[in-house]
Amino acid sequence: MSNVSLLELLEAEAGAYVSGEDISRRLNVSRTAVWKQVRKLEAQGYTIDAVPRLGYRLSGKPSRITALELLPKLNTRAFGRQLRIMDVVPSTQDELRKLAEEGAPEGTLVIAEQQTSGRGRMGRAWVSPAGKGVWMSLLLRPLVPLPLTPQLTLLAAVALSRAIARVVPSLSIGIKWPNDLLVDGKKISGILLESAAEDERLRYVVVGLGVSVNLEPDDYPEELLERAVSLKMANGGKAIDRAELIAVILEEFERLYDLFAERGFAPIRALWEAHSVTLNHTVRLTTPTGTLIGVPRSLDEMGGLRVELPDGSFQTVYSADIGDPGTRGGQ
Amino acid sequence: MSNVSLLELLEAEAGAYVSGEDISRRLNVSRTAVWKQVRKLEAQGYTIDAVPRLGYRLSGKPSRITALELLPKLNTRAFGRQLRIMDVVPSTQDELRKLAEEGAPEGTLVIAEQQTSGRGRMGRAWVSPAGKGVWMSLLLRPLVPLPLTPQLTLLAAVALSRAIARVVPSLSIGIKWPNDLLVDGKKISGILLESAAEDERLRYVVVGLGVSVNLEPDDYPEELLERAVSLKMANGGKAIDRAELIAVILEEFERLYDLFAERGFAPIRALWEAHSVTLNHTVRLTTPTGTLIGVPRSLDEMGGLRVELPDGSFQTVYSADIGDPGTRGGQ
Known part of the structure; x- marks a missing residue:
């Protein structure tokens, strides 16, 4: 039996109790083995309620991703x-x-x-x-x-x-x-x-x-x-x-x-x-070598941004920080 | 005085002797300082002949680049x-x-x-x-x-x-x-x-x-x-x-x-x-994704190689091992 199976079984019950006997039968392991797996899950941060006659239920997951x-x-x-x-x-x-x-x-x-x-x-x-x-x-x-x-x-x-x-x-x-x-x-x-x-x-x-x-x-x-x-x-x-x-x-x-x-x-x-929300709006592009203002129109076949400049010509930009004039980038 | 100056002075004399007095005057340092610099150069692998009355000359350079x-x-x-x-x-x-x-x-x-x-x-x-x-x-x-x-x-x-x-x-x-x-x-x-x-x-x-x-x-x-x-x-x-x-x-x-x-x-x-010796010859190009045979004609403006294929179409190649059919690359 793997840990994953017990966890999956308890998760499938959505917080309801499952008897130890039931688990033991469904996973085809001894009740002692079930108990050992319960303790392993608890060690991983899961909260498992164990109540005599009712059995086990999953009442809390670890806040950590496991x-x-x-x-x-x-x-x-x-x-x-x-x-x-x-x-x-x-x-x-x-x-x-x-x-x-x-x-x-x-x-x-x-x-x-x-x-x-x-x-x-x-x-x-x-x-x-x-x-x-x-x-x-x-x-x-x-x-x-x-x-x-x-x-x-x-x-x-x-x-x-x-x-x-x-x-x-x-x-x-x-x-x-x-x-x-x-x-x-x-x-x-x-x-x-x-x-x-x-x-x-x-x-x-x-x-x-x-x-x-x-x-x-x-x-x-x-x-x-x-x-x-x-x-x-x-x-x-x-x-x-x-x-x-x-x-x-x-x-x-x-x-x-x-x-x-x-x-x-x-x-x-x-x-x-x-x-995209970038295309067809006037933006300011700050590149490593300078700033330009224009309207991104599409991607080229390499993945660069095709920007229409005010004079109607196009420039392809590969690296830039993009923003409305006056704003700055960041998280 | 820097090491470089003494070395430059001796190198400029192309293997001829320069008197300690002459060096001392030209570098504007004491004769004891000249001697110390000579020993430093010797420690770096230079061979310097020191002959009474004649002075110093550079007779060997280190085989190492210094x-x-x-x-x-x-x-x-x-x-x-x-x-x-x-x-x-x-x-x-x-x-x-x-x-x-x-x-x-x-x-x-x-x-x-x-x-x-x-x-x-x-x-x-x-x-x-x-x-x-x-x-x-x-x-x-x-x-x-x-x-x-x-x-x-x-x-x-x-x-x-x-x-x-x-x-x-x-x-x-x-x-x-x-x-x-x-x-x-x-x-x-x-x-x-x-x-x-x-x-x-x-x-x-x-x-x-x-x-x-x-x-x-x-x-x-x-x-x-x-x-x-x-x-x-x-x-x-x-x-x-x-x-x-x-x-x-x-x-x-x-x-x-x-x-x-x-x-x-x-x-x-x-x-x-x-x-270039690559342009306008038929070559085999082995790319990460396959092999093609064609005639490189020029570079494109990105730096890719524009290859003319047998059917007259062009393909741009950015990464390939290039060789005559049958040869392999390497040093």
Whole structure:
């Protein structure tokens, strides 16, 4: 008998009692074995009420995400199958980068309950308090050449957007170029791709995915509340199951990644454009070498943003911070 | 008085004796100070003959490249100004990558006398015996977005080719796409760019430059002699001054890099095409996802190779191993 089976059995009963005899019969193990598994689950942070004659019931789940909870929910081939769940780390990106250098396979996932030095785009800090978000990093070893890496950035945004929409259908999510997800103009998540290449060959890509799931207004610095929101806050205060969200993210991501491997960027591009809130509005683009104002019209076939300039000409932008004139970016 | 000054003075005399009094006067230091500097140079591997009444003369240089020798030859703003010369390392790339992560500035250079795990393209081993080659890595922190990294690969090939042509004018050097340098069809050098990026922003690029300078036929595994040659072997057996070559490489590289920052890829592309031996010949291209046969016709504005296929259509290739049908790549 595996731990997973007992947990699944108790979860299926949705808080009702199941007799020890019943469990013992259904899992085909001794009642002593059932008791040992109960104690193991308790050691993992589950609360199990044991009442004579009634039996056992699951009355509390650990606030931490556990492999016990997550693995049975996974519906993937490779993504998340190699899994490391950590309590507090400076950054899941740095942890996974180390594993990548040591040869970890594609799909390896690092999840942390809390990051002390979470990073966003352009080196900005990222608020990632304990137990309230999804802070994780996923390892890819794509066969695409280096210049096509922006396509993966856009793919990640589409995958995350589709996953959140599945888990919290009430939300209307827009993608701000290249990969910020917004609800009512406020940021709910961040994506950061760190890539390592030798010449034109990508050695690996570490995809950092941060979702503000169950954060409360108190969790944000005051000045951030104008432009950041959690799924719970945007969902009328209803908490979201983080393990379920992770499983759905991995499923959507792997599905799109396989589609990309098979059919290239075209379907990803169409999905991105359909979800974008960046196209056809005048924006200010701050690039490493200067600022320009224009109207993004589409993606090009490489994944760059085709921007129409005031004189009617077009410029393709690959790296920029995007905003209305006068605003600044960030979480 | 600096070490460099005494060395420069002795070098300028080209092996003739200079009296201690003369040195003391020209460097404006005491004769005891001259003697101390002589001993320091000897400790660095220089041979200095000291003969009563005649004075001092430089009769031997260390076989190792020293900062003392290299720095006065440098004619650069930043390249090579931060310098680490090492004896034996697994790979200069790994050493410089560590420095890059610690915040080393653009232009930082790591030189090794010998590499025990030198790497070439696609993870191939690279023969780098002690004291006979230039094995070094140069740090760039370019403001170009990630998709334009192939342009830097091509720039590196042009810079190295121009530098070698300046130091060994007798050689006719051709560039094989993307960045192998060939003399009479045999490889004399290898270039490997390792890049680290966050989203579309390049954090840094470590440029590995390996030149087989004074290697003898004995230094090569037999099967490599058909397709690899050293500058000395190609130059009628005449040895080349490694420190001078390094200084010229850094100068040519920095000059092209500044040109690139100012005027973009167009001038680099023109130089690359002019030196290429890859264009307009039928070749086999082995990419991560398959093999194709065609005729490379030009570079596109991103730095990709525009290949004409047998049906007359064009395909742009960013990552491939290139060869005549039946041959394989490598050093």
